[in-house]
Amino acid sequence: MSDQIVGLINPGMSLIFAAGGFALWLRDRSLIYVLGYVLSAVLIGFSFAINHYTQDPGQRGVQMLVAALSITAVISLVWSMCHRLGQRTPLLLWLAGGLCTVVLVFFADHGRDVSASLLAVNCYCGVVMVMGAQIMAMAGSRQLVDRLLVWIFAIVAVQFFVRPITIIMLSDTMSTAEYRGSAGHAVLVVTAAMFTLVLTAAILAATISDQIRAVRHSARTDEMSGLLRRSAFEEEARSCIVKARAENRTVSLVVADIDHFKQVNDQWGHPTGDAAIRSFGGIISGAIRPGDLAGRIGGEEFCIVAWNCPGSAAGNLAERLRGALVAQAMEGMDADSMLTASFGVAELRDGESYDAIYTRADAALYRAKKQGRNRVVVEQDTAAVAATVSELPVAPPTDRKAHRGSTGRSAGLGRGAAIAHGA
Numbered sequence: 001m002s003d004q005i006v007g008l009i010n011p012g013m014s015l016i017f018a019a020g021g022f023a024l025w026l027r028d029r030s031l032i033y034v035l036g037y038v039l040s041a042v043l044i045g046f047s048f049a050i051n052h053y054t055q056d057p058g059q060r061g062v063q064m065l066v067a068a069l070s071i072t073a074v075i076s077l078v079w080s081m082c083h084r085l086g087q088r089t090p091l092l093l094w095l096a097g098g099l100c101t102v103v104l105v106f107f108a109d110h111g112r113d114v115s116a117s118l119l120a121v122n123c124y125c126g127v128v129m130v131m132g133a134q135i136m137a138m139a140g141s142r143q144l145v146d147r148l149l150v151w152i153f154a155i156v157a158v159q160f161f162v163r164p165i166t167i168i169m170l171s172d173t174m175s176t177a178e179y180r181g182s183a184g185h186a187v188l189v190v191t192a193a194m195f196t197l198v199l200t201a202a203i204l205a206a207t208i209s210d211q212i213r214a215v216r217h218s219a220r221t222d223e224m225s226g227l228l229r230r231s232a233f234e235e236e237a238r239s240c241i242v243k244a245r246a247e248n249r250t251v252s253l254v255v256a257d258i259d260h261f262k263q264v265n266d267q268w269g270h271p272t273g274d275a276a277i278r279s280f281g282g283i284i285s286g287a288i289r290p291g292d293l294a295g296r297i298g299g300e301e302f303c304i305v306a307w308n309c310p311g312s313a314a315g316n317l318a319e320r321l322r323g324a325l326v327a328q329a330m331e332g333m334d335a336d337s338m339l340t341a342s343f344g345v346a347e348l349r350d351g352e353s354y355d356a357i358y359t360r361a362d363a364a365l366y367r368a369k370k371q372g373r374n375r376v377v378v379e380q381d382t383a384a385v386a387a388t389v390s391e392l393p394v395a396p397p398t399d400r401k402a403h404r405g406s407t408g409r410s411a412g413l414g415r416g417a418a419i420a421h422g423a
Helices: 002-006 009-027 032-053 060-084 091-107 115-138 144-170 176-180 183-220 230-247 261-268 270-287 311-327 354-370
Strands: 251-258 293-296 301-307 341-347 376-379 385-387 419-422
Touching: 009 032, 009 183, 032 060, 032 183, 060 091, 060 115, 060 144, 060 183, 091 115, 115 144, 144 183, 183 230, 230 251, 230 293, 230 301, 230 354, 251 261, 251 270, 251 311, 251 354, 261 270, 270 293, 270 301, 270 311, 301 311, 311 341, 311 376, 341 354, 354 376
Parallel strands: 341 376, 376 419
Antiparallel strands: 251 301, 251 341, 293 301, 385 419
């Protein structure tokens, strides 16, 4: 009776953990990797149950089924954790290798010696775990829980190699039925239960960590534009300026405002205005570099911190954004109408705070508005110089016109734009 109860430990634990994982996935169905863990737990639970409660465990069909379930469980577990980190896996290669291992199990003599089958299945599972640990490590995550998972995978992989070899070395030749009643099998049950608990705890910690990061990201990210919210942007911008001063780096600030945005909402409706925000946010996200910051700091106002970038280069960035917005077909607007934006740019001065550089960039934006909109004005320490840069502007198609307000005045320049440099 006690042997039967012990045999329930791993299947019971696995199915309980699988149920918990499935409930977690039902709560947040974006956690696809959790399904991989659920499948792994179900398969390994059935594997232990079949192996323990089958009357004749030495049957080839039984051992092939147990091997297939165990190998697929390991592959599913490794895939799920790699997928969580955004890493691709050689899934087809692993499945093909698993199939070959099951074929080897078929040719093993289970009625006389369990060694070949035991060694083949465990070593192959160890190989998959080693590859999984390496792929996860290549993700380069600095999160403690991710590093912990890599080490746990590596330790589990080692035990897959050490345990069967140790059993073979310390035991006489035995059949599958004899192995099931041996001390080696008891060690397997205990170690499997222990590692299941450790892996489940680590995966649960990783999932909770993911959820916390997702909540923080949601709280810091503007849902419509996909950029940072004002508070989060200003917090990071101030830190960026402190870092730039410490590393003697050049930083520039770009402030942008969509022209006549109220009229866009009034004429085409708020859904079109929302589409404009999403579109401009996407354009900015696609144009900035990994070290830059971008945020939506007002209804139609956006801000960019260009890292290690002088004012002239930031002006070029702003001009590219201006041209891209002009060329973008806007959902909900007439085909012959276009959306434009004005930009102010300022380069960080020695000892200057975020508030000070923002004030200068915002003043440059105001001049861009006063000069006719749909243009870039770069704030500089030198005297005011206004110059049209012919090679930078993106001229709108000739069959399109700038959006006009109730006064009939154009929202943009129509055929090109100026980058103005002023004090």
